[in-house]
Each structure stands twice: as structure tokens, then as C-alpha cells.
Amino acid sequence: MTPRNLREVVIESLVRAAGYSAVVFVGLIFFFLLREGLPGFAEVSLPALFGSRWYPTEGHYGLLPLIGGSLVVTLGAAAIAVPFGLATAIFISEIAPRWAREILKPLVEILGGLPSVVLGFLGVLVLAPFMRVLLNLPTGLTAFTGSVLLAGMAIPTLVSVAEDALDAVPRNYRDAAVALGASEWQTIWRVTLPAARSGVLTAVMLGIGRAIGETMTVMMVTGNAARLPTTPNSLFLPIRTMTATIAAEMGEVANGSTHYHVLFVIGIVLFVISFIVNLAAGAVVFRRPKRAERVLS
Amino acid sequence: MVATPKIVIDRLSIQYDDGTESLRDVSIEILANEVTVLFGPAGGGKSTLLRALNRLTDLVPRTHITGRILLDGEDVLADGVDVVRLRRRVGMVFAQPIPLPMSVRQNVIYGLELAGEKRKSRLDEAMEQGLRAAALWDEVKDRLHDPASALSGGQQQRLCLARVLALEPEVILLDEPTSGLDPISTGKVEASLQDLKQAYTVVIVPHSIQQAARIADRAAFFLQGELIEYASGKTIFTAPKDKRTEDYVTGRFG
Ligand SMILES: Nc1ncnc2c1ncn2[C@@H]1O[C@H](COP(=O)(O)OP(=O)(O)OP(=O)(O)O)[C@@H](O)[C@H]1O
Ligand SMILES: [Mg+2]
Numbered sequence: 001m002t003p004r005n006l007r008e009v010v011i012e013s014l015v016r017a018a019g020y021s022a023v024v025f026v027g028l029i030f031f032f033l034l035r036e037g038l039p040g041f042a043e044v045s046l047p048a049l050f051g052s053r054w055y056p057t058e059g060h061y062g063l064l065p066l067i068g069g070s071l072v073v074t075l076g077a078a079a080i081a082v083p084f085g086l087a088t089a090i091f092i093s094e095i096a097p098r099w100a101r102e103i104l105k106p107l108v109e110i111l112g113g114l115p116s117v118v119l120g121f122l123g124v125l126v127l128a129p130f131m132r133v134l135l136n137l138p139t140g141l142t143a144f145t146g147s148v149l150l151a152g153m154a155i156p157t158l159v160s161v162a163e164d165a166l167d168a169v170p171r172n173y174r175d176a177a178v179a180l181g182a183s184e185w186q187t188i189w190r191v192t193l194p195a196a197r198s199g200v201l202t203a204v205m206l207g208i209g210r211a212i213g214e215t216m217t218v219m220m221v222t223g224n225a226a227r228l229p230t231t232p233n234s235l236f237l238p239i240r241t242m243t244a245t246i247a248a249e250m251g252e253v254a255n256g257s258t259h260y261h262v263l264f265v266i267g268i269v270l271f272v273i274s275f276i277v278n279l280a281a282g283a284v285v286f287r288r289p290k291r292a293e294r295v296l297s
Numbered sequence: 298m299v300a301t302p303k304i305v306i307d308r309l310s311i312q313y314d315d316g317t318e319s320l321r322d323v324s325i326e327i328l329a330n331e332v333t334v335l336f337g338p339a340g341g342g343k344s345t346l347l348r349a350l351n352r353l354t355d356l357v358p359r360t361h362i363t364g365r366i367l368l369d370g371e372d373v374l375a376d377g378v379d380v381v382r383l384r385r386r387v388g389m390v391f392a393q394p395i396p397l398p399m400s401v402r403q404n405v406i407y408g409l410e411l412a413g414e415k416r417k418s419r420l421d422e423a424m425e426q427g428l429r430a431a432a433l434w435d436e437v438k439d440r441l442h443d444p445a446s447a448l449s450g451g452q453q454q455r456l457c458l459a460r461v462l463a464l465e466p467e468v469i470l471l472d473e474p475t476s477g478l479d480p481i482s483t484g485k486v487e488a489s490l491q492d493l494k495q496a497y498t499v500v501i502v503p504h505s506i507q508q509a510a511r512i513a514d515r516a517a518f519f520l521q522g523e524l525i526e527y528a529s530g531k532t533i534f535t536a537p538k539d540k541r542t543e544d545y546v547t548g549r550f551g
Contacts, residue, residue, distance in 0.1 A: 097358070179353060180408035180460065181384045190407070194398045221310040 015165050033271055037264030043261060048053065054226035056249070056259045060073040065228040069239035073218060074228045077154055077211040082204055084151065085158035089203070092159070093166040094188050100152060105163070112156030120220035123149045128221055129282030134238060141223035149221055150211040157297075158207030165199020166192060167290075205281035212274060219244035301328035303468065303498040304350065307451040311345055313357065319345040321522045322364075328515070332499045334530065336509045337519035343411065343502045347470045348517075349409040350500065352380045368468070380422035385412060392504075393472040394453035396445030401437050404445045404456055408464040421428055427463030431455040432489045451482030458486070476504040487512055506546055510534040511536030518542045 003049040041049070044061045051062025092104050128140030169192050177187040193200065223238020226245070229238060247262050304366060311320040319342040327333045335343040336421040348354050350366060352373060365372045373383055385408065397404050406414075424441075428434040433455040437448065445456055454474060461469060471490075475483040491510060493499055503509040509516060513530030518539070525544045526533060526542045537543045 130434075135477050171396075172391060172395045173397065174395060175353060176391060176397060176457070177357065177407075178356060179351065179389040179391075180464070181381045181386055181411050182407075183381065183411075186411055219383075 025212075027292070030271060033267050037261060037268045040258065040261030040265040042256045046163040049262075049265065052228045054245070054251075059235060059258075061258070061262045063242075063262075063269065065226045066245050066266060067228070067269065068229045069222070070212070070243070072143045072235060072239060073150060073222060073241055074212050076144060076209065076235060077150035078208050080147060080151035081158055081207055081211065083152040085155045085203070085207060086200070088155065089159045089162035089200075090188055090193075091126045091165060094161045094192060095184070098233060107161070108156050108159045109128045109164075111152075112160060114153075116153060116214060116216045117220075119149055119152060122215040122216060123221035137236055139223060140234050141221055141238055143222055143229065144235045145242075146218045146239075147235075148181040149217045150214055153214060153217065154207035154211045157210050158203045161203035161206055162196075162200050165203060167195040168199065169195045181274060201281070201284055205277070205284075207211055209274070209277065209281075212277065213240075213243065215243035215247050218249055224248065242270050246270075302330050302529075303329040303369065304500075305365075305367040305370075306329065306346075307365040307367065309346070309349065309360070309366060310360040311342070311349060311354065314359040314361075319522050320349075321354075323519075323522075323524045324519055325527055327498060327500060329498045330485055330503060331514040332494050332512050334382075334509045334513035334516040335500065336506065336516060339346045340521065341519035342522045343519055347389065347472050347500065347502060348469055349374075349406065350468070351384045351389055353379070353384075353389065355380065370377065381382050381411075383547060385464050386396050386466055387468040387470060388464055388466035389470040390454075390457050390461055390472070390474045392476050394457050394477065395451060396448065396453050396456055399445060400442050401448065401456065402441040405460050405463050412464070423463045423465075423494050424459075427459040427461075428456075430462045430487050430493065431459035433459055447471060454478060454482070455486065457491075458489070464494075466497065468500065469493065471499070471501040473502050473504040481507075506534075506548070510546075518545065520545075 040061075048061060051060060052064045053060040053062045054065050071185055087110070088104075092101055092108075095103060123145060124141075128145050130140065131137065131142065131145050131148075132140030173191050173195055174187055177191040178184075180192070218241050222240065222244065224240045224244060225238040226240040227234075227237070229235070229237075229239055246266055249259070250263055252261065302544060304325075306323060306325045306327070309320055309323045310318070312318050323346065325340075325423075335346060337343060338352050339408060345354070348406070349362065350368075350373070354360050354362065362374060364374075368383070368387065372378070373387075374478065377467040397407060399407065405427050406420045409420055411424055425434060428437060433452060437456075440447075445453065450455060458469075458471075458474070475486050478486065487508070490499055491502070494514070501512070503512065510530065513534070515528070516530045517527040518525045518537075518541075520541060526537060527537045528538070532538075533542060534546055537546060543549075
């Protein structure tokens with residue numbers, strides 16, 4: 001084997017090892033979750049796990065309020081972050097004059113780097129009191145406050161990825177659309193956005209992904225009452241998410257107790273949810289050419 | 298008989314924001330039903346001139362333009378001109394084929410839809426007419442709903458032409474429309490230009506001097522932003538008056 005070939009082989013195996021190790025780590029994490037969580041399924045019956053009350057001290061281990069809490073906060077965050085984030089990305093990439101773009105882009109990236117505790121503080125000290133007064137609520141620590149803050153965390157990611165995708169659409173596309181008599185807005189809506197579709201979808205997924213996994217901010221501002229959100233106005237009541245529950249209670253449970261095992265069950269549920277979301281995102285993004293054909297025809 | 302010119306370019310100068318003077322004091326009269334060729338070495342300002350004719354220059358911020366461009370006697374550079382209407386009257390085909398991210402059919406009717414046309418019969422009619430005029434109908438009539446990006450490069454370029462023709466413009470601008478095409482596709486495009494000029498005013502930047510000589514009724518030679526010579530194709534390619542034109546067309550030029 002020549003030295004050159006040897007080098008190729010070494011580099012290739014290093015890269016391959018790095019790739020496989022990611023898979024191995026995910027596998028190990030899942031294995032660990034299963035090991036600690038599976039006893040939970042034996043100690044608490046499935047119907048009880050799908051109960052609507054979470055009072056571990058009294059032996060109620062219903063996960064629905066927590067799953068519901070996560071769902072409400074995340075969907076709320078997505079509903080705020082997607083339109084705002086996309087509009088901002090479009091503004092920065094397509095509409096803003098050059099000087100504004102040069103200020104806005106780095107600004108967004110700095111916002112994206114803010115530690116979530118800082119946002120949590122802002123939430124507790126500024127946003128929550130503001131919400132309470134504005135909406136005339138008993139407390140400002142609600143699902144909605146959490147959604148707004150999570151949206152605030154998702155938006156920078158969403159904007160900077162979506163902006164890159166829009167920016168990567170060749171100038172030519174815009175020229176062609178404009179030359180056919182498209183207005184600025186028609187060009188953006190019918191040509192630039194569709195051409196950047198896969199990147200824009202990735203941006204949305206990454207942004208929401210950031211919101212789903214977020215713990216700290218949510219724990220600080222959502223009031224942490226584990227009640228099942230059933231009506232639309234649950235959005236303006238305190239709730240508790242899965243991540244916040246794990247973070248808040250893990251330190252206090254006895255190792256090996258039922259409560260401990262059920263916290264790992266929550267971990268498994270979270271793992272499965274984010275796995276599904278990622279698969280769905282991958283399916284949407286990577287199947288793009290075929291999908292595009294279907295959409296087009 | 299002296300025809301009235303379709304387009305009069307009067308002392309046009311264009312300077313980009315970075316100080317590049319792309320056109321300097323250019324005056325030309327362009328006649329209807331002729332193929333007018335703009336040619337010259339790279340960076341001469343040919344594309345800039347084409348883009349000024351339908352105000353695509355607006356897309357580059359802070360471009361400084363002086364002079365006038367009269368289309369049927371009206372200054373297209375004036376404030377308050379309806380640029381969307383102008384661009385419908387003066388269509389443009391670019392060097393690289395740029396199929397929009399839509400189906401073949403949607404590409405062709407896109408301009409009409411933008412113009413507010415909703416009747417399906419009218420759209421279908423215009424689509425077929427455009428595709429026929431661009432010599433593409435027979436090749437794509439069975440794949441109208443395929444994504445336009447699935448066509449070959451030559452077909453895509455004729456699609457871009459069809460898209461412009463479906464709008465029934467008065468003037469067609471083409472910027473090196475055959476630069477990426479094989480000789481057969483090039484031949485098809487050139488042949489359709491000869492048909493088109495019966496109905497339209499055609500202004501084209503060719504991709505070679507040979508092509509310029511083949512298709513030009515009238516030709517303008519540009520060198521570094523200046524119009525050096527403007528005359529009938531025959532004159533320019535067989536008996537140019539200016540030494541620089543002669544050097545360029547005989548290939549003795551850098
Ligand atoms: N958007 C722009 N900003 C700044 N300068 C530009 C811009 N577009 C063109 N130019 C400059 O204007 C001059 C003329 O360019 P133009 O594209 O009109 O030349 P051309 O004759 O079409 O050349 P080619 O044969 O290479 O297409 C060049 O010096 C070019 O660098
Ligand atoms: Mg050019």
C-alpha cells in the first residue's frame with residue numbers, strides 16, 4: 001500500500017468512525033432510557049399512565065397533562081414563530097435595503113445565542129406581569145407566556161436558516177419573474193419562496209425543534225401546574241411540560257422508586273416524539289424533488 | 298420608405314453604484330420587424346442596454362441613468378411609467394434558461410396569470426400559441442404538467458421564449474439566448490427568430506460573431522460602453538467603417 005493510499009484509508013475510517021459513533025451514542029441513550037424507564041411500565045399500568053392526573057406523591061402518574069402541556073406550548077410557539085420568522089427572513093433577504101440587512105442579520109444571530117435562562121428572566125420579570133395586566137389574568141405565568149418566549153427562541157434559528165435559503169435562490173429567478181411582469185411581492189410568493197422551499201422547511205423544523213426541547217425558559221414562565229389543557233382558554237392558564245417536569249422533579253426522587261422510573265418513561269415519550277418529528281422533517285425535506293413533482297402536477 | 302423607429306435610444310448613459318460606467322452616451326434607433334443585434338467584447342454594456350429597455354435596471358439599487366429611451370415615442374425611463382405594463386410589452390429572454398419552479402404549463406401562462414387573466418380557455422390558447430411560436434409545442438405537448446426543470450437545456454430555453462411570446466409582447470429582448478445550446482437547438486431558435494420578426498421587434502445579443510452575422514438585419518458594435526458603429530448587418534460584417542469594428546469582426550481583436 002502506498003503512503004498516499006494509507007492516508008486515504010486512515011482518514012476514511014476516522015470519518016466513518018465519527019459517523020457511526022453518533023448512531024452508537026443515540027442507541028446508548030435510548031438503551032439507558034429504556035433500562036431506567038421500563039420498570040415504570042410494570043409498576044404503573046398503561047391506563048394509569050394515560051390518566052389525567054399527575055400527583056406523584058399520591059401515586060397518580062397520569063402523563064396526559066404533561067404531554068398536553070408540551071403540545072400546547074410548542075404548537076403555540078410554532079403558530080407565533082413560523083409567520084413572524086418567515087416574514088422577517090423575507091424582509092431581510094428580499095426587501096430590506098443593504099444597510100438594514102447588514103444590521104439585522106448579525107442582530108438576529110446574536111439573539112439566537114442568548115442563553116435560555118436570560119430569556120426566562122425576561123419572561124418572569126417583564127413578559128409575565130405584562131401579560132397578566134394586558135389580558136387581565138390571575139397570573140401571567142401561563143402556557144401562552146411560554147409560547148411567546150419559545151417563539152422568541154425559535155425565531156432567530158428560523159430566520160437565519162430561512163434567510164440563507166432565500167438568499168441562495170439565484171438572482172436569475174427574480175429577474176425572470178420580474179421580466180414577466182411580476183411585482184416584488186408576486187416574485188417572492190410565487191417564485192423565490194417555492195424555489196427555496198426545502199431550505200425554508202428545514203428552517204421551520206429546526207426552529208420548532210429548538211422550541212420542543214427547551215426546558216429552562218418553559219419551567220420559569222409557565223406556572224408548572226400539571227393540569228390537562230382541555231379548552232382553548234387553557235392557553236392562558238398555567239400548564240406544565242414534560243421537560244420541565246423531568247428537570248424539576250429528578251433531583252428530588254429516590255433512585256429506583258416508581259416516581260423515578262416514570263420520569264424516565266416521560267423521557268422515552270419525549271425521545272419518541274422528537275424522533276418522529278425528525279423523521280417527518282427528513283421525509284419532507286429529503287423527498288423534495290419527488291414531492292415537488294407531485295405538487296406541481 | 299422611412300419606417301418610424303419602434304425604439305429610440307437617445308444619449309443614454311448608465312453608471313452602476315460602484316462607479317462602473319457601463320454605457321456612455323449611446324444613441325440608436327431600433328426598427329420594428331427587424332432583428333437588431335448588439336455585439337462586442339465582454340463588458341461592453343450590451344446586457345446593460347437590454348436590461349434598461351424594460352427597466353430591469355431598476356433591480357440594481359442606485360443605478361444612475363441619464364438620457365431617454367422612447368418606445369413608440371414614450372419615455373420608458375420617466376417616473377410614473379407603469380413598469381409592469383412595460384415589461385409585458387417588452388419581453389426578455391436570458392442567457393441561461395431559467396424555468397421557474399413550476400410545471401411547463403404554469404411557466405408559460407405565469408405572465409398572463411400575473412396580468413390577471415383567469416379564463417382557462419384563454420390561458421390554454423395562449424400557452425399553445427406561445428409554445429408553437431417557440432417551436433416547442435410538438436416536443437412538450439404530452440408533458441405539460443411535468444416540472445419545467447425536467448426539460449432539456451435547449452427545451453428550457455425555448456420554454457423561456459414561449460413564456461415571453463405567450464404574453465404577446467411588442468418587443469422581444471434576447472441576451473445570448475443560445476449560449477448554452479447545441480447547434481441544432483441553436484438553429485431552431487435562430488429559425489424561430491426569423492419568423493418572429495414578422496410580428497415583433499427583436500433585439501438580441503448574440504453569443505458569437507458568426508451568429509450575429511447570420512441573423513442581423515442591423516447591428517450595433519459596443520466597446521467598453523461606447524457605441525462604435527451602427528449599420529445594417531451587411532455593412533457591418535462585410536464593409537465596416539470603423540477600424541475597431543473591422544478588427545473585431547475579422548477576429549483580430551483581443
Ligand atoms: N449589477 C452591476 N453592478 C455593477 N456593475 C455592473 C453590474 N452589471 C454590470 N456591471 C458592469 O457593467 C459593465 C457592462 O456590463 P454588461 O453586463 O452590460 O456587459 P456585456 O456587454 O453584456 O458583457 P458580456 O458580453 O460579458 O455579457 C461591466 O463592466 C460590468 O462589470
Ligand atoms: Mg451580457
